Every structure is written in C-alpha cells, then in structure tokens.
Amino acid sequence: MDLFASDLDNTLIYSYKRDIGTDTVCAEVYEGRQVSFMTKRSRELLEKVNQTMHFVPVTTRSVQQYERIRFGDTWSPRLALAANGGVLLRDGVSDPDWYKASCDLIAPAEPALQQAEAVLEHDPNRTLDVRRVDGLFVFTKSADVPRTLACLRDALDLTHVELFENGVKVYVVPRVLNKGTGVRRLREWFPEARVFAAGDSLFDLPLLAAADTAFCPDALDYTGQPGQTVVTVSPQDGIFSDVVLGRLTANIDG
Template sequence: MIFASDLDQTLIYSEASMGPLKPQEQTVPIELYEERYISFMTKRAIQLLTQVTASMQFIPVTTRTVVQYERIFVFKDTVRPNYAITSNGGTILVNGQADEHWKQTVTAAVARSSAPAADIKQHWDRIATPEWVLTEKYADDLFYSLVIVRDKIPQPELDDFRAVIAELGWNLSIQGRKIYLVPAALSKGAAMLHLKERLGASHVIAAGDSLLDESLLLAADEAIAPRHGELFKHYPKHPHITYTQLPGIYASEELLEQVLERHSYRNGTIYEKKEGVV
C-alpha cells in the first residue's frame, strides 16, 4: 500500500498557513532556509507520519524543486522515504538520486503536448506588472513559479490568461503567495502511477490541497484533501475526494489518522489512536 502526499499546506505548514493553534501547542520545525525555520508540523503529526511510514510506502509528492525538497530535514532525520516525487512530477528521487529515465520520459511528453515555455512567458508578460508580481522563476527547466501580491491580482486579466494557456496545454494554480504555470503533461498523478507500477502496489491513498494535486488524487484509489485548500474551494463536494473536518495544521493530523484507519481496515485490524510525542 502507498500513501502519496503533497507537502506544503497538506502535511507541513508555514507560520502563515498553519492557522490558530491549541493552547500550549508546540510545533516542531522541519525545514531550515537561510538560517531560519520556515516550515513546521505538530509533534502528533510527526508521530503519525512515522507510524504511516512503518506501515506502508510513504511517497512525498511536491511542486517543490529538488533543492527546495531537500531543505526539509525531517525526511532525513526522522522520516526517511525511499521515494519522492518533486517538481510537480518532473523528477522522481530514488534514495535521494534522480531517476534519469523518468526525467527523459517527462521531457518528451511535455514537448509533445504543451507549447514552449517561452510562448507562455510572452502571454504572461502582457498582464504581469511590478505592482502585483514580485519575482519570477523558471523552475527545473519545467514550469514557472511566480511570487505575487494576491490582493492586487487583476482577476479578469488572469482569468483570460488562464483560458489562453489552457488551449496551449498549460495549467495555472494559485497557492498562497505563489502562482504556478505548469505544462499539463507535467503531472503528479502520472509520476505516482509510474511508481505504483514499479513497486507493484495494489492500493494508493493520496492527499493534497491544491489543483496541482488533482491529478494525484484522481489517480489514487482513495483521496483526502484539507478543508482549507484550493481543491475544497473549487469542489466543495467531490465524489472521489474526502475532506478533513479540521483546517490548518491540524488537518495533517486528521488525514494521517484516516490513512492509518484505512490501512487497518484493509488489513482486517482495528486502528487504535495513541496519544504521545516522538
């Protein structure tokens, strides 16, 4: 059995995204960037993820680049997954090393079905201004990652832009302070299905919060999404996706408990919640 999960705002949270904390709650830093801790989990969530990893194959799935993924030290010190999917499905890491064959497969698929990145950039430059676009990055030679001022987005222009690039085989997703422009062929779901076949797994539970996770969740046998996410805003009810009751950082605890419960059910056992810390 595989548990394939998005990271940011699904399993791990920045201070801005974690939401209200319970009294006396102590979060655990799990990512260091420029000598500052920028991502966190609750102690309970780390304990639950450790249980998950001991029970099944845990595969982190993220739009982060390899370098950004490698900053998350909880995956080196505490939870050590054998596989990870980064760059929105563009890279598969096997024991920390990139699978070159998969990278070549993705590059060929993107070239066949999506317009060149330079064409998308030309359309983007027509609507982007310094007033609301702070930084632009072409990540891993695969997709655009753009830091924005969200409340200054020219929404009609962005909606028109989204429609234009969709015709060119590209998708747009807004996550917090970032916009991602991603070739449609660059898919978390495709990478996960590749690993499912490679590992000979019969069942996948997936979790994710954004539209970039939609392919991952739809390709899985069971799907869970945090209530606070982009997916919930677009699909308040979904025939395939179960939403958590809790938003914010506690959604990670809830969805991990659901994963353990479903794993126990499939194995004919009863999952017993255990309080405690790692």
C-alpha cells in the same frame, strides 16, 4: 506494500504563519529561519506510516525546495515526486530516466511555456523573477494576480498548458504534468499496491483522483471517482495532518 502519496504544504507541513498549536517541531529551515512546522503527533504518526507503507511525498516544490524538508531525525522517504511529479527522487537522487520521460511528455507544451516566460518578463505586476522550475513549468509572483492571469490567457494557446494561482503565486504548467500523472507512472512499479493519497488544494485534485482512498478537506469539495473511497476532514475534526495520519494508521492497525 501499499503507497501513501501525499502533498506536503498545508497537508503534512505548515508555514510558520499558520496556527497549528504549540506542540510542534520544525520541518524546514530557510536562510537560517524556521519556516515550516509539523505537529509532533503528525511527525510520530508519519514515521509509523513510513515503516509500514511506501511514503511518497508529491509536491509542486522544486527539488531544491523539497530538499529543505526534514520529516524525522533518522529517516527520509526513499521515493519522492517533486516539480508536480516531473522529478522522481530515489534516495534523494533524481532518476534520469524518469526526468527524460517527463521532458518528452511535456514537449508539446514548450512553445506555450516559452511564450509565457516572454509575457511575464514584461508584466509590470510581476514581483519575482520568472523561473522555469526544474526545467518543467513556469513560476513567478504578481502584485495583481487576476491581471497577470488575464494577460497570459490573452497571449497563450492553452491547448497544452493550464494556469494556476495560489495567493500571489502564478504558475503555467503543462496539462500532462500533474501529481496524478506522476502517481500513475509510479504505480506501474507497484501494481499490487493500494494507493492512499492526501491533498488540500486544486493542484492536488489529480493526485486524489489517482488513489484508491483519498483524504481531503471538506472545503475542497472533491466528490471522488467511481469505486474510490473519499475521506473528508472538517476543521472541527482537528489539524488536517493529524486527522489524516491518525485515520491512516488506524487502517494499518485494523
């Protein structure tokens, strides 16, 4: 059975702030508020995909954040990669061997992660507490992201970590802890499977590179790997999730 490894936010589910039309269904509730949605078409297509492939969510979200998502009324993915691939959930339970291997993998980055935490604790632009997401990478928010990133670059040895930003969010992540590494590790369990992947952001480039077929927005400007099929989607094609899942199910039916 093939794998569909997909990012979540802005790939399959969308913030309430994003206009994806009115034919939607709630995908996430936080503190009593509906905060994320899917289109009804995507929800129906995703259930079909899950019946014919291993659907594996691959997200930078923490385990706690991932657990808020509901993909359907009667099913949930058997496998999921949270914390940028560092945590494998099997039927909703963290695999301890996978997590230990992840911790061993990122061990060389630990001094830089601790230094990043110290720098961010004293950053006057920080607007959120400094968090170690599932023990694997550092996260916070900043009122002046460029200045916060500049402080981190000045203070850190970036040999083993890299910096990311997404809006007001700031991440310090071990270089070896990425979605592509997670998918390659998981792929060892399914050596005969083809891997289809979908993602929309810079965080997803390693994920896309680890797939046989990669779906991405044309704005991401991902050019692909040798021998890989890349399917780009433009805004004129429709909602990204609808287009990706529609083409994926057409591939299944074909």
